Amino acid sequence: TQLLEQSPQFLSIQEGENLTVYCNSSSVFSSLQWYRQEPGEGPVLLVTVVTGGEVKKLKRLTFQFGDARKDSSLHITAAQPGDTGLYLCAGAQGGSEKLVFGKGTKLTVNP
Amino acid sequence: EAQVTQNPRYLITVTGKKLTVTCSQNMNHEYMSWYRQDPGLGLRQIYYSMNVEVTDKGDVPEGYKVSRKEKRNFPLILESPSPNQTSLYFCASSSSGLAAKNIQYFGAGTRLSVL
DSSP: OOSSSEEEEEEETTTOOOOEEEEEEEEESSSSEEEEEEESSEEEOOOOOOOOOEEEETTEEEEEEEEEEEEEEEEEOOOOGGOOOOEEEEEEEETTTOOOOOOOEEEEOOO | OOOOEEEEEEEEEOOOEEEEEEEEEEEEOOOEEHHHHEETEEEEEEEEEEEEEEEESOOOTTTEEEOOSSSOOOOESSSSGGGGGOOEEEEEEEEETSSSSSOOOOOOEEEEEEE
16 A cells, blocks of 8 residues: 555646646655656655645745645646656655655656 | 765676675765665665664565664665565665755665566
């Protein structure tokens, strides 16, 4: 059973479109992280959210942590080809230093 | 430059032949971790270490060993590799535990094939 469910699994859009990626769980997380991974490289951390209801913005990317700390979303405004990659969410449960990853969303932004 | 260095980057071996994948970080980080990434399964944590001589199991520790004798190094040992350990492996480190807002840095990965 996957602890963190990411959707959609694949997303192909045109440059300039907006998109949202979801990360859902029935479990509560003390913190949740979003990463982007490009082919042949390791994941790179984009953001960490720790407070229920927290919203963080990173240029055209907006991250939200659900009030109950069970889900999160990543919204990209006016997507660009450079946003292409595998987006991963990962959560740490309270009192544990173990990190659980979702299976990822493979985003392709076509010029 | 902050770096997590894994070696080798690519490895082909045979069933049962012991191997070690090395991982080294130059940031004086306390937390280090190993993951494997498989198609359709995503990234899964194998082992992690909160500090020297402190290690703990992740979600898929079977068939793997680790050691943390020095702060900078965290080798992954496969005593008797099997084909189901064919995977892409990543080492990562962060200044302290994940509950805090710490950046976790990943190495470039080691692609292992066990024949």
